[in-house]
Amino acid sequence: MTRQKRSHHKLRRAVAPYLYLSPSLVIIGLLMLLPMATVIAYSFQNSAVLRRDPSFAGLKHYQAIFADPVFWASLWHTLYFTCMSVIFHMTIGMVFALMLNSDRINPTLRNILRVLYILPWLFTAVIIAVIWRLLLEPNGVVNSILMQLGIIGSKVEWFSSPETALHAVTFANIWAGYPLFMVSLLAGLQGIPKDFYEAADIDGAKAYQKLIFITIPQLMPIIISISLLDFIWTMQVFPLIWITTGGGPIYATEVLSTYTYKLAFSSYNLSQASASAVVILLISLGLTLFYIRYQRAR
């Protein structure tokens, strides 16, 4: 190779990665970063989107949101919905993973159950919502079973009474989301070296001691990163709530996403909706930074 050719080659090597990345970067830049900047701009404008020359509104829309009791109720519901979901996803996922990993069940049964336990994960949020509406209908099968068992005395309107609606949607979401933990923890369990347990057996450790001192510490990185991701994603849940309760009855299940959606597309107050969307964005970004830091530290 001549010198000229070689330097030409080097130049190509240097430019090539940017060329390969350019379509993706253009899309992400134009359709993700720019819209993010736009929504922030909207939140400081009067009649954003609706008018061609919106005037500057300052912090007005943020003040309006923070003065709105429904916003605070939505924030609280989001927090309840998310925390309960993550805690139970983790607990159920862990219990199922440990059960499936036990050497007391035969391998064929284990494989069948593994497939069946993952089932809830394979369904779209909309379908999950529809299934749970059918199950929890006042005349539905859940009420019928609970009444026969004597647990409830009369038909409960799970999704349409303010006392139960938030718990009902949370329950449906718990059902829908545990398999992510289960699958990840199962993979993690298979990665724990067998000699750890053998050494513990020699020392005469009990089953629960092995769980607390070997299994859980070994799974901790998976537990933490999945919990963070699950938290971020659950916080953004929209269709499940939209279809089961629509945020009602009387705001009882209003979460930040439904609150923002209604502001934007029912009241057409796109500026205030943008302010609310920015608040959601900031919460998500905060958690994402935390997540990335954690992944780096690992």
Add this chain to the structure above:
Amino acid sequence: MRKRNSGKDKLITVALHVALAAGLFFAAFPIYWMLSSSFKSNTEIFALPPTILPKAFTLEAYTAILSDPVKLRFFFNSYFVAGAVTLLTVLIALLAAYGFSRFNFRGKGSLNTLIISTQTIPPITLLIPFFGLVVSYRIFDTYIALIVTYLVFTLPYAILLMTGYLNTLPRDLDEAVAVDGGTSWTALWRVIVPISLPGIVATSVYTFLLCWNEFLFALTLTKSTSMRTVPIGIQLLMGQHAFEWNQMMAMSVLGSLPLLLIYLIAQRFFLAGMTAGSVK
């Protein structure tokens, strides 16, 4: 060594199986109920006491849906949009992943972080500016609006999945092409693509599923019934005939078929995609 035959040990094994059965009921009953309700008549769905197996097995809900052009259109729209997005996403992601996996360049680390963090951007935050864009470019209520918006959401996942896959392939393969005087472009198509099929399949599957499941943007950026996708179709069905639960369940079963089939056929790829976000 565990003693296998002691009474206590047997008791634990029995208890474990009871717990497994309870778990199975929790996981599978709602889905079983959907399936069995889709084969019932609408009056039987609310029969008291509930019938576990359809007493009068009927396909009337399925016939009603499959003979209705409006509902078939929902399915066509979903397949079309998801298919188009998958094609575009996988192609664009493959190029980006190749750049990430085979080159060292300035800004690589920060670009990678950028892509990881875009995974967690709340869809509702982008919905309002997208709505503004879609309206001002006059693509409201078109396939293009859905395809472009879905592309943005699927791309980061696809890039991470593809990069992960390409990183597992030995570098000597494409370096051999470079030694022969070939460019990295030739190496990509002659060497990398043919051996990356499993990675490409996994990425396609996951991208398709993300599109198939999307609700918020389809709800907001389309309006006419002929542009609606399956998830929105199910919601519309719910509003129109609030009491035709058997049809709603049949539609849900049909709407879940792609996911179930992919899962059964390509379980490995499916799980690779679903857990991709967490291993990065």
